[in-house]
Each structure stands twice: as structure tokens, then as C-alpha cells.
Amino acid sequence: MSTNYAMQRYGGRKTKVYSLRSNEDSSDLMLDKSVSAEHPIELKFKGQSKMPMWTPPLLYTNNKRKYNDFPRYLSGQPIVSEKVKDILFPIIAEEVEILPLAHPELNLFMLNITNVIDCVDYNRSEIKLTGKGNFARFIKFVFDFSKIPEKTYMFKIKETAVVQVFVTEAFKDLVELHGLKGLDFSEVYDSAFTSEKEEEQKRNYQAALDSIEHSKGTEFSYDEARILMEQGKAVASGKWKMQYDEKGELWLGELMLDLKYEWGRPVYIPPILLGYAWHEVDFTQMKHT
Structure with missing residues (x-):
């Protein structure tokens, strides 16, 4: 071309x-x-x-x-x-x-x-x-x-x-x-995202957060949540989700406005997350080859 x-x-x-x-x-x-x-x-x-x-x-x-x-x-x-x-x-x-x-x-x-x-x-x-x-x-x-x-x-x-x-x-x-x-x-x-669509997106996002909050089971401290992750579980708190992949690497996901998680491997856990209450959620399969 x-x-x-x-x-x-x-x-x-x-x-x-x-x-x-x-x-x-x-x-x-x-x-x-x-x-x-x-x-x-x-x-x-x-x-x-x-x-x-x-x-x-x-x-x-x-x-x-x-x-x-x-x-x-x-x-x-x-x-x-x-x-x-x-x-x-x-x-x-x-x-x-x-x-x-x-x-x-x-x-x-x-x-x-x-x-x-x-x-x-x-x-x-x-x-x-x-x-x-x-x-x-x-x-x-x-x-x-x-x-x-x-x-x-x-x-x-x-x-x-x-x-x-x-x-x-x-x-x-x-x-x-x-x-x-x-x-x-x-x-x-x-640029085609109108103010009406923006408000609808915000409502859907809040509804998703409410659903996470209402469906959570037993809550754990961060240290207890880390033990669960070491056992192959995934945990969440509000918009945040954490899990280890099959290589033992920690992934931190943030629920975005499009209702998809944006994943990254943090160098350290933000201190504010250490004080949150966590609960077990479905594991997200990370695609490694």
C-alpha cells in the first residue's frame, strides 16, 4: 500500500x-x-x-x-x-x-x-x-x-x-x-459520545458497582485476601479486582466506565487498597502463552 x-x-x-x-x-x-x-x-x-x-x-x-x-x-x-x-x-x-x-x-x-x-x-x-x-x-x-x-x-x-x-x-x-x-x-x-450517552454510561457503571456490592459474600482483610489469591482465587473490592496468574504474577484490575476491567501488574499495591475489605469473585483467565 x-x-x-x-x-x-x-x-x-x-x-x-x-x-x-x-x-x-x-x-x-x-x-x-x-x-x-x-x-x-x-x-x-x-x-x-x-x-x-x-x-x-x-x-x-x-x-x-x-x-x-x-x-x-x-x-x-x-x-x-x-x-x-x-x-x-x-x-x-x-x-x-x-x-x-x-x-x-x-x-x-x-x-x-x-x-x-x-x-x-x-x-x-x-x-x-x-x-x-x-x-x-x-x-x-x-x-x-x-x-x-x-x-x-x-x-x-x-x-x-x-x-x-x-x-x-x-x-x-x-x-x-x-x-x-x-x-x-x-x-x-x-466525539460522538453525547452528554445523554455519558449520563447513561455513568448510571450503568454505578449499577454495576451496586451489583458487586450486593452480591458479595464474606469479606476479608487484605492479608486474608492475599492468602486466597495464593490459592488461585480472585478477590474484589468495589471497582478493584486482584488475582495471580498461572506464573505467579499479581494483576490488579480497575473496572472502567465501559464495564471492562483494565488490567496491569503493579510494582506495589497502593496503600489505600490495603485497608479495603475484599471478597471472593470469579477468576478472570489471563491469556498467556
């Missing part, structure tokens, strides 16, 4: 924005311990160029899984295979920097997204503040599409540039057209 054709096919106005994540079937990568702490890969990725300082750092596969198109590394620093690079770069070249990586078996590249756009609608977005009134995180994104150029595929915003990459519906279509595997497209905004 030619670049011109792709731009014509995917360059039109799209209405959805997704947060880019590798899924649980993608291999995990780790940085080799020999890489200096001063290497640019260890510095924050905020949208600035890193090419002038870059030398290929050594990474290796920590957990080999089904897909290697988009192996997992750190949020905000997507890594792609050579095949993906060859397909995407002619189209997204103005939005990213391609940084070569060293790996014993694979030809891999890091995408440094340099396209940082001031496009958040703060009047409609929901923001959590710190106790001192400073920005903490977004609870809900609303984007002003008049500030997102029509032929945008990948971008960051300054507030979350270090940890989050956004992609448009055009990027999702492009990945699916070429059959590239290993990404989760978590929708964060749809």
Missing part, C-alpha cells in the same frame, strides 16, 4: 482517541543492567528529540509470549518490530522518531512520539488534583478535535507525555488493515 493511498484512506476526520497499550499476549522486554543510567532511554520521554544522544541500548525478552509486533516495555515508550516500523514509519514519520534498539534475537525500534498537542478541553474533562491543588491525573479526557490536525495518527499531551501515548481511529484502522497483533486500544474519547 502506497503512502499516498494510506493518507487518502486514513487522513479524514476521525472521532475517537485511544490510549496505546501492548496487550497481555505481547512479550515483555527488560533493559540490560549494563546500560548506563545516563543513557537517554532512562530519561523521561516528553516529546523532545533523543536522536542526537542515542546509541542502541541492549534489551532482552523477559517473558516470551505470542506476539512481538508491539512488545511491552514502559508506558509512553512504545516498541515495535522491524515489520511494523517499515509499515508505519512512512505514514507517521512527522509524528515520531525511530530509535534503534539492540536485542539478541529481534530487530526492534522504539517510537519516540514528538507530536505533542495542546488539545484537551479542560472545561469538560475531569481532573483529579493533589491536596495542594496541583494537577494529579485525568479521570476523564475530553479532546477538542479542532486542535487535532486531520492527518494525526499518534500524539501526546504535555500533562501525561512521560507515561501515555494517544492514537486516533486512523491509526487503529491502519494497524488492523495490516493484521498487526499485540495492541490493546483503550478508548478514552469519542
Whole structure:
């Protein structure tokens, strides 16, 4: 497929924005311990160029899984295979920097997204503040599409540039057209999502939380819940769910507004969760190969 054709096919106005994540079937990568702490890969990725300082750092596969198109590394620093690079770069070249990586078996590249756009609608977005009134995180994104150029595929915003990459519906279509595997497209905004639909979604979400609350059985402390998880059980408290997978790795899930759990492997358990009361729930089968 030619670049011109792709731009014509995917360059039109799209209405959805997704947060880019590798899924649980993608291999995990780790940085080799020999890489200096001063290497640019260890510095924050905020949208600035890193090419002038870059030398290929050594990474290796920590957990080999089904897909290697988009192996997992750190949020905000997507890594792609050579095949993906060859397909995407002619189209997204103005939005990213391609940084070569060293790996014993694979030809891999890091995408440094340099396209940082001031496009958040703060009047409609929901923001959590710190106790001192400073920005903490977004609870809900609303984007002003008049500030997102029509032929945008990948971008960051300054507030979350270090940890989050956004992609448009055009990027999702492009990945699916070429059959590239290993990404989760978590929708964060749809411009067609009316206020009426938003209120309905909130009602459905609250109903789901009420159902969890009403159907819970015996409650346990976190320490008791951890023992249950070690026995192969899953536990929940409100919107949170925890369980170990078959490899003994802890997964923490948060029930999102679309009534799906967003799973991640926490480095530590947020202290607030240690004080919650937990109850046993159905186990979610994690898809590892």
C-alpha cells in the first residue's frame, strides 16, 4: 500500500482517541543492567528529540509470549518490530522518531512520539488534583478535535507525555488493515459520545458497582485476601479486582466506565487498597502463552 493511498484512506476526520497499550499476549522486554543510567532511554520521554544522544541500548525478552509486533516495555515508550516500523514509519514519520534498539534475537525500534498537542478541553474533562491543588491525573479526557490536525495518527499531551501515548481511529484502522497483533486500544474519547450517552454510561457503571456490592459474600482483610489469591482465587473490592496468574504474577484490575476491567501488574499495591475489605469473585483467565 502506497503512502499516498494510506493518507487518502486514513487522513479524514476521525472521532475517537485511544490510549496505546501492548496487550497481555505481547512479550515483555527488560533493559540490560549494563546500560548506563545516563543513557537517554532512562530519561523521561516528553516529546523532545533523543536522536542526537542515542546509541542502541541492549534489551532482552523477559517473558516470551505470542506476539512481538508491539512488545511491552514502559508506558509512553512504545516498541515495535522491524515489520511494523517499515509499515508505519512512512505514514507517521512527522509524528515520531525511530530509535534503534539492540536485542539478541529481534530487530526492534522504539517510537519516540514528538507530536505533542495542546488539545484537551479542560472545561469538560475531569481532573483529579493533589491536596495542594496541583494537577494529579485525568479521570476523564475530553479532546477538542479542532486542535487535532486531520492527518494525526499518534500524539501526546504535555500533562501525561512521560507515561501515555494517544492514537486516533486512523491509526487503529491502519494497524488492523495490516493484521498487526499485540495492541490493546483503550478508548478514552469519542466525539460522538453525547452528554445523554455519558449520563447513561455513568448510571450503568454505578449499577454495576451496586451489583458487586450486593452480591458479595464474606469479606476479608487484605492479608486474608492475599492468602486466597495464593490459592488461585480472585478477590474484589468495589471497582478493584486482584488475582495471580498461572506464573505467579499479581494483576490488579480497575473496572472502567465501559464495564471492562483494565488490567496491569503493579510494582506495589497502593496503600489505600490495603485497608479495603475484599471478597471472593470469579477468576478472570489471563491469556498467556
